[in-house]
Amino acid sequence: MxxxxxxxxHDSTRVRDVRVAAGAAARQVGLAEDRVAGAELVATELATNLLKHAGGGQILLDLVGPPVPAYGDERISMVQIMAVDHGPGMRDSDAALRDGYSTTASLGAGLGTCLRTADDFGLHSTPGRGTIVMARVGPGPRRDTAAPHSGPLPVRAGGVNVPLAAAEFSGDAWACVRTSDRVTLMLADGLGHGPLAARASSAAVEAVRTAPHLPPADLLRRLHGALRDTRGAAVAVAHLDVTAGRLHFAGVGNVGARLRRGDSWHGLVSHPGIVGAHFPAHLPARQETWTDDCLLVLHSDGLPSRWSPGPAVHAPTSLDPAVIAASIVRDASSAARPVRDDTAVVVLSPCPPDRSS
Structure with a gap:
């Protein structure tokens, strides 16, 4: 798991804790020592920036796959470092990435260093609402593959996972797997909290990787068998056929799903039940048209069902989907209203038109 x-x-003593956690995460996925050092450097800079510019915040570290689905890349291989705050925000985030720019009489090289060190980098800031900075550190340049249909797809996936009460394990987990020109996105919410819930959601991730080609309803039936010796989970599955422009969806339990097309949002409804324990006799699947302006959000019930989309969701092609996911969690909570459960949000969004990989 x-x-x-x-x-x-919230004080300088936690900067060391962030650095140690980043090093542990990088070693857990087997990164070389130079990349471990890179993860530690990025985490330290982001934690220092939280104190310096926002009066504090939180660092979330997770082990994820690359955001653009590709053959053989769905296994965990990267450390995702997310800095989230409710601070004053930035009026010019582009300037903040340039070396020498500073609002605190410092050298102004922190974010630029993170940008150069990370494999993927994203930033979104809204004055008066706060800032989110994301960096993923992996083994370095992606390997090429000669597999058929291995070219880039015009979509990418990313998410954020927040454990309840800073626990070691979250009961939520997600996976994004590519087969040919199709992408399968799954989010599982293991019943309860802690290691046993994490075991259930992790079993769902492994099962998805064995049969991502199956339609959502059939895949959920397979997951039901795979989770029988666990406490079970609520699971939602979305299957996107990029060539046909069709999104297929099915869910069991209280995992939320919303699809945005243009300026309108509508929910994708899951069926009552528990995968691994109480599977519905009839599981309807839903089909939706997928266009270049679509955005799909799956979330566990740690996120309030009436969450409101913030500014980040209105620029899906320019923002990394993990940044969008973090903004949804951040805007639905606060220091006075923390998350009430393990909370995972995963986003499937279009790639920028000029993105080649």
Missing amino acids: PRVWEVPV
């Missing part, structure tokens, strides 16, 4: 790390950063 992969760990998740949540480190509140």
